[in-house]
Amino acid sequence: MILSPAEWEAIRLSLLIGLAAVAWILPPGIAVAWWLARHDFRGKSIVDGFIHLPLVLPPVVVGYLLLVSLGRQGVVGQWLYATLGVSLPFTWQGAAVASGVMAFPLLVRALRLSLEAVDPKLEAAARTLGANRWRVFTTITLPLAIPGLLTGTVLAFARALSEFGATITFASNIPSETRTLPLALYTLIQTPGQESAAARLCVIAIIIALFSLIASEWLARRTKQRLQERDAY
Amino acid sequence: MPTNPTNPSNLRHPALPVDSSSLSLSIDQRLGSFHLQTELVLPAHGVTGIFGTSGSGKTSLLRLIAGLEYPDSGVIQLGDQVLLDTRRRISVAAHKRRIGVVFQEARLFPHYRVRGNLTYGMPAHASARFDEIVELLGIKALLERMPGTLSGGEARRVAIGRALLSDPQLLLMDEPLTGLDGARKDELLRFIAQLTKQVDIPVIYVSHDAEEISAIADHLVLMKAGRVVASNRLNHLLQRFDLTHELGGFDAASILEGRVDEHDATYNLTHLALNDTHRLVIPGTSAPIGSPLRVRILARDIALALTPLQSTSYRNQLSATIEDMTSLSTSPHSVELLLNVGDIRLRARLTRKSWDEMGLHIGKQITALIRSVSVAHY
Numbered sequence: 001m002i003l004s005p006a007e008w009e010a011i012r013l014s015l016l017i018g019l020a021a022v023a024w025i026l027p028p029g030i031a032v033a034w035w036l037a038r039h040d041f042r043g044k045s046i047v048d049g050f051i052h053l054p055l056v057l058p059p060v061v062v063g064y065l066l067l068v069s070l071g072r073q074g075v076v077g078q079w080l081y082a083t084l085g086v087s088l089p090f091t092w093q094g095a096a097v098a099s100g101v102m103a104f105p106l107l108v109r110a111l112r113l114s115l116e117a118v119d120p121k122l123e124a125a126a127r128t129l130g131a132n133r134w135r136v137f138t139t140i141t142l143p144l145a146i147p148g149l150l151t152g153t154v155l156a157f158a159r160a161l162s163e164f165g166a167t168i169t170f171a172s173n174i175p176s177e178t179r180t181l182p183l184a185l186y187t188l189i190q191t192p193g194q195e196s197a198a199a200r201l202c203v204i205a206i207i208i209a210l211f212s213l214i215a216s217e218w219l220a221r222r223t224k225q226r227l228q229e230r231d232a233y
Numbered sequence: 234m235p236t237n238p239t240n241p242s243n244l245r246h247p248a249l250p251v252d253s254s255s256l257s258l259s260i261d262q263r264l265g266s267f268h269l270q271t272e273l274v275l276p277a278h279g280v281t282g283i284f285g286t287s288g289s290g291k292t293s294l295l296r297l298i299a300g301l302e303y304p305d306s307g308v309i310q311l312g313d314q315v316l317l318d319t320r321r322r323i324s325v326a327a328h329k330r331r332i333g334v335v336f337q338e339a340r341l342f343p344h345y346r347v348r349g350n351l352t353y354g355m356p357a358h359a360s361a362r363f364d365e366i367v368e369l370l371g372i373k374a375l376l377e378r379m380p381g382t383l384s385g386g387e388a389r390r391v392a393i394g395r396a397l398l399s400d401p402q403l404l405l406m407d408e409p410l411t412g413l414d415g416a417r418k419d420e421l422l423r424f425i426a427q428l429t430k431q432v433d434i435p436v437i438y439v440s441h442d443a444e445e446i447s448a449i450a451d452h453l454v455l456m457k458a459g460r461v462v463a464s465n466r467l468n469h470l471l472q473r474f475d476l477t478h479e480l481g482g483f484d485a486a487s488i489l490e491g492r493v494d495e496h497d498a499t500y501n502l503t504h505l506a507l508n509d510t511h512r513l514v515i516p517g518t519s520a521p522i523g524s525p526l527r528v529r530i531l532a533r534d535i536a537l538a539l540t541p542l543q544s545t546s547y548r549n550q551l552s553a554t555i556e557d558m559t560s561l562s563t564s565p566h567s568v569e570l571l572l573n574v575g576d577i578r579l580r581a582r583l584t585r586k587s588w589d590e591m592g593l594h595i596g597k598q599i600t601a602l603i604r605s606v607s608v609a610h611y
Contacts, residue, residue, distance in 0.1 A: 125340040126342070127326075132326075
C-alpha cells in the first residue's frame with residue numbers, strides 16, 4: 001500500500017509526538033511512582049487522586065486547563081515565554097505535552113505496582129553494603145521493577161498515540177505540526193467525499209496499534225525469557 | 234566521643250565506658266507494647282552472642298546498630314565514632330556506618346550473579362581480598378551462577394562473603410543458620426567459627442539457639458523482653474546459678490578452652506591441655522596439635538568422688554574444690570555445684586542425697602569425674 005504524503009506526515013507526527021510524550025513523562029513518572037510506592041504521608045490519597053485525574057476527566061477539560069496554564073496568557077506560559085522564549089500551544093511540542101499529561105497516570109500505575117513488589121529488605125541489604133539512596137534505586141529498585149516500567153511505557157505510548165481531545169484543545173489541528181493520525185482521521189470524516197481516505201487511515205491506525213501490541217508482547221516475553229535463562233543456569 | 238561531662242546527651246544517657254574500639258550503646262525505643270531499653274558495652278574483639286527468645290528485641294537491636302532503624306532516644310558509639318546521638322541530632326546513615334550485616338534470609342540481589350553480589354559493596358581497596366574470601370567460603374564454583382539457583386547453604390555463604398567484602402568495621406549476623414538442615418548447619422557454623430578467627434573484626438551474632446552461641450561466642454548478652462539481663466564472658470555467665478532459667482537453652486554446661494596437646498591414634502583420642510597442670514582426654518579430633526579447641530561439658534555429665542579412683546572407666550579425673558552450691562528450684566532433689574579446678578570453673582549437678590551422704594560442703598576437696606566431653610567447635 002502506497003501512502004500519500006499527508007498520510008506519511010500524520011504517521012510521522014503521531015510517532016514523534018508519542019515518543020516525545022513518553023520521553024518527557026518518564027523521569028517525573030518514575031519519581032512519582034517511587035514516591036507513592038515507598039512513602040506514606042498525610043494526604044497521599046489526595047495526591048493519588050490528582051495524578052489519576054486525566055484518566056477520568058473529559059480530555060477536553062485537560063486540554064482547556066493546559067491552555068489556561070501553559071498558554072501565552074497563562075501563569076506558567078507567560079513565564080515560559082518571557083524566560084525561555086517558548087510557546088507551547090499550537091506546536092507539536094504542545095501536543096506532546098498534552099498527550100503526556102493524558103498518558104501519565106497509566107505509566108505511574110503500572111510502575112508503582114512493580115515498585116511496590118520490590119522487596120524493601122533487598123534495599124536495606126544494599127544500604128548496609130554502603131550504597132546511598134540513589135545507588136540503591138538505580139541498581140536494585142529500578143532494575144527489579146523493569147517489567148512494570150516496560151508495561152507502563154508501552155501503555156503510555158499507546159495512549160499518547162491515540163490522544164485526541166486534549167491535543168485538539170491545547171495544540172489545535174494544524175497540518176504538519178499537530179495533525180496526528182486521530183486528528184487527520186477526524187478531519188477526513190468531517191470532509192464530504194473523503195470516506196475512502198478515512199478508511200485508509202483507519203486501517204493504518206489499526207496496523208500501528210497491532211504492531212505496537214505485538215512489539216510490547218515480544219519485549220515482555222524476551223525479558224521474561226532472559227530472567228528464566230538466568231535462573232535455569 | 235569527646236567526653237564532655239556537661240554534654241546534655243550524657244545526662245540522659247550516662248557516659249559509657251569506652252575502650253578504643255568497642256561498641257557501646259544506650260537505646261530507648263517503644264514499638265507498640267514492646268519497649269526496648271538497653272545499655273551495653275561490647276568487646277572490640279571476638280564474637281559476641283546475643284541470646285534470647287524470639288521477641289526479646291535481638292533483631293531490633295541489630296537493626297538499630299546497622300542504622301536501619303532509629304530509636305526514640307539513644308547513643309551508639311563504635312570506638313570513638315558516634316554513630317547515633319539523638320540528643321545531639323547525630324545519626325550516621327546506614328550506608329556510611331561500614332557495618333556489615335548477614336540477614337536471616339540471605340537477601341541476595343536476584344538480578345546479579347554471585348560475583349556481582351559479592352562485589353556490590355566492595356570498595357576498590359578491598360578487591361585484593363576477593364580471592365581470599367571466595368576461597369575461604371568455598372564459593373569459587375558459584376561465581377557465575379544466579380542467586381535463584383543456589384541452595385540455602387550456598388546462598389548464606391555468598392551473603393557472608395558479600396558482607397565481609399564490603400570491608401566492614403563490625404559484622405552483624407542475624408540468625409544466619411535459620412532454615413538450614415542439621416548437616417548444612419553444622420558445616421556453616423564451623424565455617425563462621427573459623428572465619429571469625431581469621432578476620433579481625435568484631436562480630437555480633439544473634440541467635441535463639443544455645444548450641445550455636447556456645448560454639449561461637451566469646452562474650453554473651455542475654456536479652457529478655459527488650460532488656461539486657463546479663464552481659465559477660467560466655468564462660469562466666471554459664472557459671473551463674475541465678476541465670477539458670479534465662480540460660481534455659483544452654484542446658485547447664487561449662488565451656489572450656491584448651492589447646493590440642495597430642496593425638497592418640499590407637500584409641501582415637503585427643504589430649505587437650507587446659508592449663509599447665511590440667512588435661513582432658515576427649516574423643517579424637519582432626520584439629521592440628523597446638524590449635525585451640527573449645528569443649529563443652531554438661532553439668533549432669535560430672536560425678537564426684539571423695540578420693541581419686543584407681544580403676545574406673547572415667548577417662549578424665551580432675552581434683553577440684555567445691556566453690557559454691559545451690560538448690561535447683563526446678564528439681565528440689567538435685568543440687569548444682571560450682572567446682573574450682575585451678576583457674577577453671579566447672580558446673581556439676583548431683584542429687585541432694587549424694588550431697589548429704591558424701592558429707593560435701595563448700596571448700597571441700599574432691600575429685601571430679603567427667604563422663605563425657607563434646608567438642609563445641611573447631
